[in-house]
Amino acid sequence: MPSNSATFVAGLTAAALTTVGFLAFHASANAPAGPAEPLRSGAPAKAASAHRDKERSAALPDDSGVGERVVYALSGDRVWLVGSNDEVKRTFKVAPGSVDPLPGSYDVSSRSGAVTGTDGTPIEHVVRFTTVDGVTIGFSAALDGSLPEADPTVKTGGIRETVADGNAMWDFATIGQRIIVIR
The missing domain is CATH 1.20.5 (Single alpha-helices involved in coiled-coils or other helix-helix interfaces)
Incomplete structure (x- = not known):
């Protein structure tokens, strides 16, 4: 035995x-490929983006992964909706909140058709993918079409898009869709 x-x-x-x-x-x-850098955690979006690329190119960055995905570049406040064959279906500028997600790979975790944003603005097509220090991070479109500068006194994770871009994101980024955040 x-x-x-x-x-x-x-x-x-x-x-x-x-x-x-x-x-x-x-x-x-x-x-993530490298060590995490400190978060802005409430710093104004404009002050934190002073070092951001001046060119803010619309070309899909080389370090953005492969396959179907949403790519969000912190350095250029730009989003790409990328199909399974790495074809860019749409790219657009966004207005970030005061708290950024860390670079890395995420999945869409929840969605809401219409809610009120942290700033009191009615928003639609909310696509959430992470939380940083208790602040939910996600894409959304203000019904009034505004792309406000982040209020430095309020921690917000809403990444605002135009209504048309929000519609495209809503159709593309369903639950489980990969979100790649790069510098």
Whole structure:
């Protein structure tokens, strides 16, 4: 009997190590490439974006992943809706909130057709993908078409789009859709 027990324990150990290895690989595949930088956490969007690229190109950045995805570039306040063949279906400028998400890969976690934004503005087509320090981050379109500058006194995670761009995002970014945030 001792050899059967030893075989059983060896099998359990091998299964546990395989599971841990798989989980470690999966976690590393979804981790950002470099160390996290500090968040703006309430800093005004304009002041924090002073270092942002002057050119703000509409070309899809090389470091934005592959396959169907939404790409959000913090450095240019720009979004790309990218099809499965890496074809850009649409690109547009956005107005970020006062809190940025960290660069990395996310999935759309929830959506709302119409709500009131943190700033009291009626918004539609809300596509949420992460939370930073208790602040929900997501794309939305103000019904009045406004793209306001973030209020530095209020922590907001709403990334505002025009109504037309919000419609396109709503149609493209369903629950589970990948969102890639890059610098």
